[in-house]
Amino acid sequence: MNKVAILKEIIFSNKLILEKISEYAKKLNKIYAKEKLVIISVLNGSVFFTTRLASLLKIDLEIDFIAVSSYNDNKKKSKTHFYKELKINIANKNVLIIEDIIDSGKTIGLVYEFLKKLNPKHIRLCSLIMSGKNRKTNNNNFTFSIDRLLTLNNDSWIVGFGIDFQEKFRNLTDIYSIQWSKSKELIKIK
Numbered sequence: 001m002n003k004v005a006i007l008k009e010i011i012f013s014n015k016l017i018l019e020k021i022s023e024y025a026k027k028l029n030k031i032y033a034k035e036k037l038v039i040i041s042v043l044n045g046s047v048f049f050t051t052r053l054a055s056l057l058k059i060d061l062e063i064d065f066i067a068v069s070s071y072n073d074n075k076k077k078s079k080t081h082f083y084k085e086l087k088i089n090i091a092n093k094n095v096l097i098i099e100d101i102i103d104s105g106k107t108i109g110l111v112y113e114f115l116k117k118l119n120p121k122h123i124r125l126c127s128l129i130m131s132g133k134n135r136k137t138n139n140n141n142f143t144f145s146i147d148r149l150l151t152l153n154n155d156s157w158i159v160g161f162g163i164d165f166q167e168k169f170r171n172l173t174d175i176y177s178i179q180w181s182k183s184k185e186l187i188k189i190k
Contacts, residue, residue: 014174021052044170094124095122097125101152129150132152
């Protein structure tokens with residue numbers, strides 16, 4: 001029998017998530033008060049984060065989406081594949097890449113390198129959550145800095161606020177850890 005994901009506990013409440021996004025929006029409103037910003041949201045998980053953040057920005061703004069896959073059936077693929085590229089020309093523009101969660105950093109690194117070749121003026125990266133389990137939390141493994149709103153300090157598998165498990169649980173407003181069960185029961189909150 002296949003393992004089934006069961007919601008275990010709330011790791012980040014919706015209230016905390018929204019507070020962190022609001023704080024970050026204020027920061028961006030100051031930085032880009034007199035400049036245009038292009039947000040590039042990495043699909044699918046960052047859509048909730050992107051829409052909430054964009055709704056709080058009071059600046060000249062464009063939004064585009066990029067889709068990249070480096071996971072398949074919970075196993076790493078040997079290659080990362082871009083399957084939705086940009087519509088907006090980002091040459092000489094300030095770019096903010098938004099990601100839902102950064103784990104190993106492989107995917108966001110490839111997105112960064114891909115976008116860098118398109119000659120933006122500046123690239124800023126932001127992740128709603130940085131997983132601390134596979135790297136030092138001070139960005140030492142990256143050649144670029146990442147703004148992080150929340151840090152996951154354990155190896156929990158998480159879902160909610162756009163983050164999924166097999167395309168399920170994205171719609172949850174809080175972020176939960178999940179545990180594995182062999183039962184057919186899919187959602188259970190302790």
